[in-house]
Amino acid sequence: MTTRVRPPAGAPTPPATGLPPDGAPSAVTTPGAARRPRALTGLGSMVLWLAVRLYPLVLVVVVWHVLGVRGVLGNQFVMPLPGQVLDQAVVLWQDGTLPEAIAVTLRRVLTAYALAIVVGVSLGVAVGRLPWVRMALRPLMSFFFPTPKVAIYPALLIIFGLGAASKIALGFAEALFPVLLATAAATSQVELRLVWSARSLGVSERGTLWRIVLPSTLPGILTGARISLIGALVGVFLAEMIAGSDGLGQLMVVAYRVLETADMYVAVVTVSLLGFLLDRTFLWTRRRLLVWAPEGEQ
Amino acid sequence: MSTDTVRTTETAPKVVAEGVRKTFTTRRRGEVVAIESIDLAVQPGEFVSIVGPSGCGKSTFLYIVGGFEKASGGVVTCDGDPITGPGANRGIVFQEFALFPWKNVLSNVTYGLARQGVPRAERLERARELLQTVNLGGIEKLYPKELSGGMKQRVAIARTLAMDPDVLLMDEPFGALDAQTRAVLQIELMEIWQRNRKTVLFVTHSVEEALYLSDRVIVLSDRPSRVKAVIDVPIPRPRDRERLLAHPLYPELHAKIWHLLQNEDVDEDALSGR
Amino acid sequence: MVAEAPPGPRRRPLELELAPILLPMLSIGAVLALWELAPRLGWVSATSVPPGSEVLVEVGAVFRDPTFFPNLGSSAGRWATGFAIALAIGIPIGIVMGRSKVAFQMFDPILTMTYPVPKAALILIFVLWWGAGDLSRIMIIIMGSLIPIIISSYHGAAGLEPRLLWSARALGTGRAASMLRVVLPGSLPQILSGVRLTIAISIFTLLASELLIRQDGIGAYMFTNLDNGQFLRVWAVSVVIASIGFLLDLLYVLGVRRVLPWLEGDV
Numbered sequence: 001m002t003t004r005v006r007p008p009a010g011a012p013t014p015p016a017t018g019l020p021p022d023g024a025p026s027a028v029t030t031p032g033a034a035r036r037p038r039a040l041t042g043l044g045s046m047v048l049w050l051a052v053r054l055y056p057l058v059l060v061v062v063v064w065h066v067l068g069v070r071g072v073l074g075n076q077f078v079m080p081l082p083g084q085v086l087d088q089a090v091v092l093w094q095d096g097t098l099p100e101a102i103a104v105t106l107r108r109v110l111t112a113y114a115l116a117i118v119v120g121v122s123l124g125v126a127v128g129r130l131p132w133v134r135m136a137l138r139p140l141m142s143f144f145f146p147t148p149k150v151a152i153y154p155a156l157l158i159i160f161g162l163g164a165a166s167k168i169a170l171g172f173a174e175a176l177f178p179v180l181l182a183t184a185a186a187t188s189q190v191e192l193r194l195v196w197s198a199r200s201l202g203v204s205e206r207g208t209l210w211r212i213v214l215p216s217t218l219p220g221i222l223t224g225a226r227i228s229l230i231g232a233l234v235g236v237f238l239a240e241m242i243a244g245s246d247g248l249g250q251l252m253v254v255a256y257r258v259l260e261t262a263d264m265y266v267a268v269v270t271v272s273l274l275g276f277l278l279d280r281t282f283l284w285t286r287r288r289l290l291v292w293a294p295e296g297e298q
Numbered sequence: 299m300s301t302d303t304v305r306t307t308e309t310a311p312k313v314v315a316e317g318v319r320k321t322f323t324t325r326r327r328g329e330v331v332a333i334e335s336i337d338l339a340v341q342p343g344e345f346v347s348i349v350g351p352s353g354c355g356k357s358t359f360l361y362i363v364g365g366f367e368k369a370s371g372g373v374v375t376c377d378g379d380p381i382t383g384p385g386a387n388r389g390i391v392f393q394e395f396a397l398f399p400w401k402n403v404l405s406n407v408t409y410g411l412a413r414q415g416v417p418r419a420e421r422l423e424r425a426r427e428l429l430q431t432v433n434l435g436g437i438e439k440l441y442p443k444e445l446s447g448g449m450k451q452r453v454a455i456a457r458t459l460a461m462d463p464d465v466l467l468m469d470e471p472f473g474a475l476d477a478q479t480r481a482v483l484q485i486e487l488m489e490i491w492q493r494n495r496k497t498v499l500f501v502t503h504s505v506e507e508a509l510y511l512s513d514r515v516i517v518l519s520d521r522p523s524r525v526k527a528v529i530d531v532p533i534p535r536p537r538d539r540e541r542l543l544a545h546p547l548y549p550e551l552h553a554k555i556w557h558l559l560q561n562e563d564v565d566e567d568a569l570s571g572r
Numbered sequence: 573m574v575a576e577a578p579p580g581p582r583r584r585p586l587e588l589e590l591a592p593i594l595l596p597m598l599s600i601g602a603v604l605a606l607w608e609l610a611p612r613l614g615w616v617s618a619t620s621v622p623p624g625s626e627v628l629v630e631v632g633a634v635f636r637d638p639t640f641f642p643n644l645g646s647s648a649g650r651w652a653t654g655f656a657i658a659l660a661i662g663i664p665i666g667i668v669m670g671r672s673k674v675a676f677q678m679f680d681p682i683l684t685m686t687y688p689v690p691k692a693a694l695i696l697i698f699v700l701w702w703g704a705g706d707l708s709r710i711m712i713i714i715m716g717s718l719i720p721i722i723i724s725s726y727h728g729a730a731g732l733e734p735r736l737l738w739s740a741r742a743l744g745t746g747r748a749a750s751m752l753r754v755v756l757p758g759s760l761p762q763i764l765s766g767v768r769l770t771i772a773i774s775i776f777t778l779l780a781s782e783l784l785i786r787q788d789g790i791g792a793y794m795f796t797n798l799d800n801g802q803f804l805r806v807w808a809v810s811v812v813i814a815s816i817g818f819l820l821d822l823l824y825v826l827g828v829r830r831v832l833p834w835l836e837g838d839v
Contacts, residue, residue: 056682073701136595140603143814146821148776150783151813154798154806158620234690241692242783253784256696264700268693275688366738384741396735400757400834410743441834461743 080262085269088262097251102270105236105247108164109278112171113232117225120176124183124221129213134184145181149173150238157243167239167247174235175228182224186217222286229282233275248274311339312377312497313363313465319371320358332358334522335372340465343495347508350518350526351559356501357469359518363499364390364467376465386410389463393470395450397442403429403453404438410461428456431490448479452486459490466498473503484510485539492536505555509533510542515551517558527558622804630808640793647789650706651778654713658770662718663763666725667755670732683719691716692780699785709781709789716777717770724766728759764828764839771824775817 061082067073068081076084092098126133127141153170160166190213198212199205240249248271255263320333332355340346348356361367363374365384374381376388397406407425416424429435432452442450451471458466472480484507491498502508508515512531519526533547542548607624610616622630634640668675691712698708732755740754741747782791790813797805828839 052677052681054681056685078700132591132595135592136599139596139600142821143818146772146775147814147817148772148779150776150779151794151817152810153783154794155621155810157798158803158806159616230688230690233688234692237690238692238780238783241696252693252696256699261700264696268697271693272689275690276685279688361738364738364742366734366741384738386742386744388742390738390742392735392739394733394735396733396739398736398740398754398757399836400760400832402834409740413744443834443836457739457743463742 077261080265085262085265089266089269092263092266098266098270101246101248101251101267102274105240105249105271106274108168108236108240108247109171109232112168112236113175113229115168115172116175116228116232117179119172120179120224120228121183121221124180125187125209125213127180127184128187128189128217129209134188141177141181141184145177149235153239153242156239162243162245166243167236170239171232171235174231178227178231179221179224182227183217183221186220186224187213189220190216219290222289226279226282226286229278230275233271233278237271309341310378312342312344313340313374313499315339315359315363315372315374317372318359318362318369318374320355320362320367321370331522334524336518336523336525338516338525338528340497340499342497344514345491345498345500345512346514346516347500347502347512348516348518349502349505349508349555349559350523351520352503354518354521354523356518356523359523360390360467360469360499360501363465364388366390386414386461387464388467389458389461389465390467390469391451391454391458391471393473395442395447395454395474397450397453397457399442402439402441403434403445406442406453407457407460409457414461424460425456428460429453431459432456433486446479447475448483451475451483455487455490459494464497466496468498468500470501470503472507480507481539487511488537488539505552505559506542508555509548509551510537510539515555517555527554529555619803622807626804627807627811630804631812634805634808634812643789643793647778647782647791650709650789651713651774654710654778655717655770655774657710658714658717658721658774659767661714662721663725666722666727666763667729667751667759669722669726670729670759671751671755676726679722683722687719691777692784695781695784704785704787709778709785712781713774713777717774720770720773721763721766724769725759725763728762728766729755731762732758760832761835761839764832764835768821768824768839771820772817775820779813 064082068076068079071079073079080088089098123137127137128134149170152173153166156166156169156173160169194212194216195208198208203211236247237249240247241253242249244250244253248267252264252267252271255261255267315336315338318333318336319331322330322332324330336359338346348359350356358367362369363376363381365381365388381388398409401409404422404425407428408421411421411424426438429438432455434449434452434456437445437449442453445453451474455471472483475483488511500508500511505515509531515529515531516525517527517529518524529551531547531551533542533545533551604624607621609623611618611621611623665675665679669679670676694715695708695712698711702708702711736758737750737754740750745753778789779791782789783795784791786792786795790809794806794809794813797803797809825838828835
């Protein structure tokens with residue numbers, strides 16, 4: 001019995017999740033690259049560290065402002081200045097539009113994400129550990145992974161109508177595969193000797209699952225889960241844009257239709273910030289969860 | 299029974315290390331001294347092994363000689379010139395083979411020759427010759443992924459020999475191979491070396507391997523490492539690998555090196571008095 | 573599951589032999605059967621979810637529709653352009669990031685910041701700037717494809733076994749030449765893996781842009797039918813698009829296998 005389940009020769013394996021194998025120091029997966037170097041001390045280094053982390057934000061705002069003032073991409077209607085967008089954001093916040101839109105979208109994203117995690121991890125564990133499940137589901141996974149889930153969005157609209165359900169459904173569809181594939185890959189590669197050691201110490205089959213398989217595969221699962229989080233956001237937002245009744249996506253589209261351009265920018269910035277915050281929160285949680293992992297994982 | 303020409307002190311040494319020191323800065327532990335000070339001189343045509351406890355920096359030292367790492371202190375010279383970077387005069391063979399996976403066997407072996415501008419026909423001929431020398435006829439078109447460990451290492455050796463380097467650096471080259479293949483390759487290496495008499499610096503964990511292959515064995519101490527001892531191996535060549543253990547000098551040499559590796563202090567008298 | 577061969581006579585070897593073929597067929601069959609039966613048995617509305625067989629027949633009608641292929645063509649053109657440009661920009665950036673600390677420090681914060689931003693959000697902004705024509709949609713595809721390409725190229729270059737580079741140097745390759753001769757081919761497995769992922773992502777971005785900017789293209793075609801209540805056709809087009817995505821992926825993997833026989837495993 002091989003420790004690693006091999007795909008039948010000839011059938012293409014579903015692609016990697018697009019983030020690096022665990023343990024590799026990486027862009028995006030580890031913020032550590034720009035982590036404060038311990039060699040430097042003092043205020044100067046603190047400023048430097050902040051500067052490195054925040055410079056893209058500053059750059060974007062500055063470039064934006066300059067382009068807007070120069071009218072390079074159009075007049076200030078088409079491209080409002082950052083200051084104007086900020087003002088509008090405050091307006092929208094105070095009259096409740098923005099908070100409500102955020103709440104609606106966030107609720108859907110988290111729902112879709114939770115569903116995707118539950119289904120993705122359970123199915124992933126089954127696929128990774130049970131060869132017959134793997135063999136049965138492999139073609140289905142190989143077929144659906146590369147297909148653009150948004151292609152079925154109109155079908156989802158038909159089934160679920162225009163309400164929240166279709167949006168959560170698209171978010172779910174976008175979020176499912178990264179975590180599913182990552183879980184399947186991680187669980188299929190659990191060091192067999194770890195399992196044998198546990199079994200010889202009297203742990204049952206089910207116990208092995210909880211005590212050995214899941215913890216040792218956690219880094220891999222979390223790598224997929226990170227992509228899934230953004231997938232859920234993208235799915236929900238896109239769904240709201242295409243056929244929305246509320247939420248940030250719909251805010252964006254409505255603003256476009258009535259040519260409230262500043263509102264459009266508010267929507268973009270808000271959803272970007274939302275994505276950024278969700279990702280940061282995820283990384284923070286991941287660091288707490290993986291405290292025991294060798295440094296490479298962090 | 300032939301004895302080789304003993305190194306005379308009149309010939310200029312090929313590779314000289316003086317006070318070589320290497321430190322690393324790690325995030326967790328600050329500055330770590332891997333190599334405290336290594337001094338050694340390797341004569342031309344000499345086969346020298348370096349042994350030492352795990353983590354003592356023997357591979358690091360080899361990389362410094364190869365020019366892949368920079369020494370933090372001290373100087374290494376080859377033919378009198380200080381080493382500043384990698385060069386074709388110091389060929390290297392790694393434990394992990396390091397074959398170019400995107401090139402087939404022949405292409406790997408001709409790689410260095412192509413960089414030198416050697417014309418195609420000549421490259422191919424030379425490569426084929428070398429592959430014969432390492433007992434690998436007929437696998438020219440195969441890719442590294444299709445080769446066994448032993449085959450890969452032979453290709454790696456052929457690739458390095460193609461450059462006709464002055465010095466051959468070998469970093470535990472047989473460490474990733476099973477015992478049988480390892481023994482076979484040791485014998486083959488000896489056959490090749492007997493013919494071309496290159497200067498070889500050979501890093502290994504195996505005392506037995508060092509004693510079979512080398513003229514001298516350099517024993518490093520634990521980190522921060524220094525040269526703990528230099529052991530001559532006066533066993534005459536050609537050496538019979540199967541009968542090596544039966545050679546009268548072998549047990550004492552082996553015990554000496556073994557104890558050097560185990561303990562910080564060695565009571566030489568007690569050992570030789572045994 | 574850890575199983576050892578049971579002692580005694582081998583039990584039902586035939587079942588185990590056939591499993592890799594039977595099980596997938598069973599699962600696919602189950603899904604198709606469900607799709608066929610559910611609407612017919614009234615478990616779901618047959619207008620919302622037409623039975624699979626009808627959808628498949630409709631696919632034929634889709635292909636015969638004179639407006640379909642032109643739309644598909646314009647979509648494909650946009651996709652190919654955006655994808656190619658993203659590769660041309662992203663791969664070099666990723667590789668340089670992987671080998672140069674300076675480049676890494678420069679680009680990594682940008683990547684970290686833009687990674688969680690849904691590129692689809694920018695579509696309408698682009699339309700504001702550049703109108704509803706091809707430029708906006710191609711730009712969006714580029715934006716969507718750049719990040720996965722850069723990241724995987726970076727990983728390929730950064731994770732390159734240093735001994736490969738050292739060997740090349742000791743065999744007479746200069747520093748600059750090493751980039752082309754060693755770093756690029758050595759990073760290929762990771763890069764190609766990233767390209768595979770980017771194919772799927774870029775098709776997604778393309779479709780998203782067309783579902784929003786319904787000028788022409790496949791997305792627009794789908795939505796026109798949706799608006800006209802032609803649900804069956806919408807399903808059929810979904811199936812076609814899903815199949816195209818699958819086929820492109822399959823062709824890519826097979827193509828890579830053929831063109832790069834030295835690769836270990838699939839990308």
